[in-house]
Amino acid sequence: MPAKPSPAIRSSPLLQSTRRSLPMSLLRAREVVMAQFRPILAQHGVSEQQWRVIRVLGEQSPLDATELAERASILAPSLTRIIKALEERKLITRGKVEGDGRRVMLSIAPKGQVLISKVSPESSAIYDEVQRRIGPERYEQLLDLLETLIDLEK
């Protein structure tokens, strides 16, 4: 019998408030944006990560798995599973590299390109809407700041 209504705790601010925490703010902001996209992607039967893979390959094909993982910000083990699923649905194709038996080359497939052409308009509309609501200047400013932060790791 686990109960014991302990006295309320309001600890001294050893840590910054979770409301003003950079990692949490980044997470929440991403959630707000993705909440707009997920219904569209679901409607087309692809997950957020699968869509990232397709998009990256839509920008450039072929790419080896390492490059693809890097650009789509997906870890190698996840990519292995995603590739398998997308290949089975013929949205992407997998090929080997002559001269290096380790590498796997991935390309967008015709069905993948069709998917991109379908999702693109809806996707763009959402980006535009977000940009409009936050304001174009702040939108660009935010992207710049994020880029600065991202470049810190280098």
Place this chain on the structure above:
Amino acid sequence: MPAKPSPAIRSSPLLQSTRRSLPMSLLRAREVVMAQFRPILAQHGVSEQQWRVIRVLGEQSPLDATELAERASILAPSLTRIIKALEERKLITRGKVEGDGRRVMLSIAPKGQVLISKVSPESSAIYDEVQRRIGPERYEQLLDLLETLIDLEK
């Protein structure tokens, strides 16, 4: 040498480049920051999400599961599993609410407070370092912009 590239595809920019995509930038930025934290958390045997739960309860206890999920940005099903794990390790405690048999009240436990006091200094040091490297003004500016974005959903 990576073998001869097959006919490369460079699609017309139907979509914005993945490099300048808001969701991807948010994801990458978060990764850069969290990469600094993960080793510390791992050293103390807690995952990123478990740490968020502990931190929120450190700020205020008790909280019911719904409030906790909201503040820690964790979905209810995940929270159920995390609570179970943290309770078994006696980092948090679970109690019932008199008057509403549905609700579960969670509180930080002494062992949890000890953990917070251990992780806090290292955590703060990393926040300070990130803030220093990006610059205090831009750091605040970034948090402000993220807050603006987060408030869009309301």
Place this chain on the structure above:
DNA sequence: TTTCGATATTTAACATGTTAAATAATTTTG
């Protein structure tokens, strides 16, 4: 050439994300 270290990908194991559905308790309605 053979061996050893490095690289690319996959597999494994477990935690979390995500959506839908199930449970249980409370509140609202008729």
Place this chain on the structure above:
DNA sequence: CAAAATTATTTAACATGTTAAATATCGAAA
């Protein structure tokens, strides 16, 4: 008051995140 709608939490099922280890192949050195 009893049935129905609502709310809080959990369970289920599957995808992905995460770290470590296994595989396979390549490249460099002895």
